[in-house]
Amino acid sequence: xxxxxxxxxxxxxxxxxxxxxxxxxxxxxxxxxxxxxxxxxxxxxxxxxxxxxxxxxxxxxxxxxxxxxxxxxxxxxxxxxxxxxxxxxxxxxxxxxxxxxxxxxxxxxxxxxxxxxxxxxxxxxxxxxxxxxxxxxxxxxxxxxxxxxxxxxxxxxxx
Numbered sequence: 001x002x003x004x005x006x007x008x009x010x011x012x013x014x015x016x017x018x019x020x021x022x023x024x025x026x027x028x029x030x031x032x033x034x035x036x037x038x039x040x041x042x043x044x045x046x047x048x049x050x051x052x053x054x055x056x057x058x059x060x061x062x063x064x065x066x067x068x069x070x071x072x073x074x075x076x077x078x079x080x081x082x083x084x085x086x087x088x089x090x091x092x093x094x095x096x097x098x099x100x101x102x103x104x105x106x107x108x109x110x111x112x113x114x115x116x117x118x119x120x121x122x123x124x125x126x127x128x129x130x131x132x133x134x135x136x137x138x139x140x141x142x143x144x145x146x147x148x149x150x151x152x153x154x155x156x157x158x159x
Contacts, residue, residue: 001097003104007053008045008066016054016064020043020087027131028148029124036147037142040084044068048112050081055088055129063088065101067109070118070143078115078156080143086119088126098131110157 006013016025021037028035046051050068054061065086073080083105109117118140121128129151137153144152 001055001062001096003053003101004056005051006054007042008040009042012054012061013052013064014039016061016087017085019089020085021023022062023087023090024148027124029122032122032150033147040066040068050112051105051108052085053101053104054080055092056071057092057097061091063097063101065105067105067112067114069112069114073116076116079113080113080116081109081114081120083109083117083119092115093127098128099135102131102135106155106157113159114152115155115159118143118152118154120144120146122148123150 017039018042040052045066045068050066052066053064055063066084067081068084070080070082070129072078083102086098086101106117119132119137121132132153137155140152140154142152
C-alpha cells in the first residue's frame with residue numbers, strides 16, 4: 001500500500017470521491033434526511049493549506065483522504081487542520097489501511113504546522129469512530145455546521 005498526492009479536482013480524485021459519496025448516500029440514516037456531499041476545492045487541499053491523497057494497492061486506487069487548514073481554535077488560537085474524506089473501498093477495509101492513512105495525514109498536517117487536528121463523522125460510521133478514538137481523538141464541541149455529522153473529534157498533535 002502506498003499514498004499518492006493528487007489534485008483534489010483531478011479525474012482520479014473525483015472518481016474515488018464519487019464512490020465515497022455514493023456509499024455514504026446509500027447508507028445514510030433516513031432519520032437524518034438526505035446525505036449532502038460537498039466536493040472539495042483545489043486551493044483548500046494544496047500545500048501548505050492541505051493535501052489530498054489517494055491510497056493505492058499495487059496500481060489500484062482503494063481509498064482517499066485529505067487534510068486542510070481551517071480557522072484556528074477559537075479558545076487557544078492554535079493552528080487547526082481538518083481531516084476530510086477519509087474513505088476506503090469496502091474490499092480494502094480491515095487490513096490497517098485506514099489507520100495508516102490517518103497517520104500519514106496527521107504527519108503531513110504536522111509538517112504544515114498543525115497543532116490540533118479535528119474531524120467530523122456520523123454515528124452510523126461505527127468503525128470510523130472506533131478508529132478515531134483509538135488514534136487519540138476525543139469528542140469535542142461542534143466546530144462546523146456539517147449537516148451530515150453527528151460527532152466531532154479533536155486531537156492535539158506533537159510537533
